[in-house]
Amino acid sequence: MRTAAAPIISATNVDKTFVPGGPRVLDSISFDVEPGEFVCLLGGSGCGKSTLLGLIAGIEQPTGGTLMLPADGAAMMFQDSALMPWLSARRNVELALRLRGVARADRRAIAEELLAMVHLTAAAERRPHELSGGMRQRVALARALAQERSVLLMDEPFAALDAITRDSLHSELERVWTETGRTIVFVTHNVREAMRLGDRILLMAPTPGGVVAEWHIDIDRPRAADDPRVVSTTAEITERLRREMGHEHS
Amino acid sequence: MSTADTRLERGPAAPDRVLAEVTVPGRDQGTRRSRLASALAPPVLVFVGLIALWQLFVVLADPRPDLYPGPGEAVSAFVSAWEAGTITEAVSTSLRRGVLGFLLSVLIAVPIGLVLAETPWLRRAFGPFVTGLQVLPSVAWVPVAIIWFGLTDATVFTVILLGAVPSIINGLVTGIAQVPPQFHQVARVLGAGRRERLQLIVIPAALPNFIGGLKQGWAFAWRSLMAAEIIATGGTLGFGLGALLDQGRQLADMAGVFTAIVLILVVGVLIEIAVFGPLERFVAVRRGLR
Incomplete structure (x- = not known):
């Protein structure tokens, strides 16, 4: 793991249950986010990625583990x-x-x-x-x-948009991120979107929600969808995502 | 880049101008006039039809004129009451009381409604009683108020308040309860304190429902006022529409009774059309709901 600076967000064994004694929505999640980093939380529906974002936003409280957040809180963007x-x-x-x-x-x-x-x-x-x-x-x-705020949380902000609009907003967001030096945690279920934007991609899997894999994407920006490295990594992540969701649905 | 820009500007300019010159102004005027016409035509037609039926009934059945006066007698009763100044006096007395009582109700109900909406245990504790008060016909309070205050304006205002306040409280509480949870999340994420959340986010978000509650509150205030005025007459009480109705009853003057009933109806409805209609439309249009 890269530890150039002190992490701005640090999760250690974070658990979340909504009903006391009920099922764990998030199970022992640990990860760090460095200042200025663009992290994508990738996963299918029901893997708890929005719940995790809500914990970081302070809308919900974790039921176990330690979650270190920046003192000034976080800005947030919703899907709607x-x-x-x-x-x-x-x-x-x-x-x-x-x-x-x-x-x-x-x-x-x-x-x-x-x-x-x-x-x-x-x-x-x-x-x-x-x-x-x-x-x-x-x-x-x-x-x-x-x-x-130094941290900007985004909960599938472009999921409801058409592909062309989404594409132009990806460029806008990348530019704004470069200009403002914000730390961004971006939730998505779209592998291409994560590959387009993230410095790092954390793959989440359901039942109970947890981080199962992590990729560092060291490809220069702006990344073209047909760049061979982008294509191969997208395929690799898609395959892994399918496997993680598959043992849920098959 | 620059060539692309000029091409983009030149492209849509021509059709835009055509739209602006030909279609938009004509259509705009047309919709406003036709909207007014289409809003007024059906009720006017029904009104004319009812009058015609009434006249037909009087001509065909030839009932006792003291029990079933025809449209002609009703109009002449109205005209003579108007000339005597009775109608102006009754309408202005009742309207003044109704509006004052309603405004007083709003002043009392809004703080109570906000406290109940913001405090779940208070809402659970008092909610059923507020609803109970709203369900109770406010005419039931008239004897209570007369025993307490005698035949004074205090009696009338007491009955108006007991009729309108619960209804306005309920409108506000329901309106705030129906604010989408996302607005509360946004308030939280934006770091709004309790007062800021209420003032800048929750109350504006609840405004359409709140105006609905006010409208209902006005209907309750007006009904309560009429109940009070019909039962409590004399004393230091002025001569309102309710008293006009009661006077007609005592004189067995059916035309006078119906004059009062129609006036009560018309004033109540006019306030709705003139005050609450535009208010509702304004709020809805601003939010793109209409």
């Missing part, structure tokens, strides 16, 4: 953009700024800067229902960036 439908794109971003304690006079300028970063300047005054799914996720990204 979860924007406030009564606020314009700009005001949605300003809400995060306000709750972070940014002075009223500075909010507008910062929000506009963040919307410019995700190429939404022209849509700043539109409300969520007037935006496409991809634009809504851009606003959600700007809002998450407005939280100014």
Whole structure:
């Protein structure tokens, strides 16, 4: 394991059960995340990857083990953009700024800067229902960036988008990640998406949820889907994912 | 890059302009007028039809005019009451009380509703009683209020409050309970404190349901007021629509009775159409719900 810097997130034997005495949703999970790293949690449905993200976000508490988190908490992006439908794109971003304690006079300028970063300047005054799914996720990204946390958690943020929109948002996210130096933990069930984005991929398997394999992806960015190394690693991970899900479904 | 940009700009420009010049303005005006017409036409038709049926009944059955006055007698009763100033007085007295009582109910119900919505054990403890109060016809409170306050405005307001407050509380509690859990998660992730979560996220999210609760609260306030006014007349009480109705009963003046009933109906419905309708539409349109 690379231990260049102190980890920003550190999980040791983390367990999670929702019902006391009930089944373990997460079973003895251990992993570290380094500052600035882009980690993908990959797995099929029911393997507890969203639950794990909820623990890191502080929405839920672990029932066992140790979970070390950054003191300032984490920003989070949901699969459904979860924007406030009564606020314009700009005001949605300003809400995060306000709750972070940014002075009223500075909010507008910062929000506009963040919307410019995700190429939404022209849509700043539109409300969520007037935006496409991809634009809504851009606003959600700007809002998450407005939280100014070192860690950004993303729960299948692009899963509901069409392939073309998803592809352009992958490039956007990669650029934003490079520009801002955030640490990103990205949950996905899509092997190609994980291969496109992750420095490291943690494969999770169900019943009970746990991390069963790990890949370091040392391929230069932006990664082309037809790069032979990308192709071979994608095939390898897909095969392993199929095997892990297979002993659940066969 | 630059060639691609200019091509992109030139491409859609022409069809955009055509759309703006030809289709949009005409369609916009048309929809507004036709929307108004299609909203008004059916109830107006039904109204005219009912009047026609009424006239037909009076002509064909020829009933006792003191028990079944025709549309003509009703209109002349209305006109003479209008000329005497009775209608203006009754409507303004009742409307003033109704609106004041309703606003008072909102002021009382909102803090209680927020506390109940935010405190699960209080909600479990008091919820059934609030619902019980809402189910109890507020006319049942009239004798209580008369014994306590006599024939004064306090009696009327007591009955309005007991009718409207539980309904507004329930609307707010239900509205907040139906806020999608995701908004609570977002509030948490964004680091909102309790007050900020309520003020900036939960209350705005609950607003459409809350307005529904207010609308129901108004209906309860208006009904309660009429119950109180019909039973409690005289004393220092002014002359409201309920008193007008009761006066008609005592004089066995069927045309006067129906004048009062129609006025009670029309005022109640007008407030809904003029106040709550636009409010609901505004909130829904802002959120893309309509």
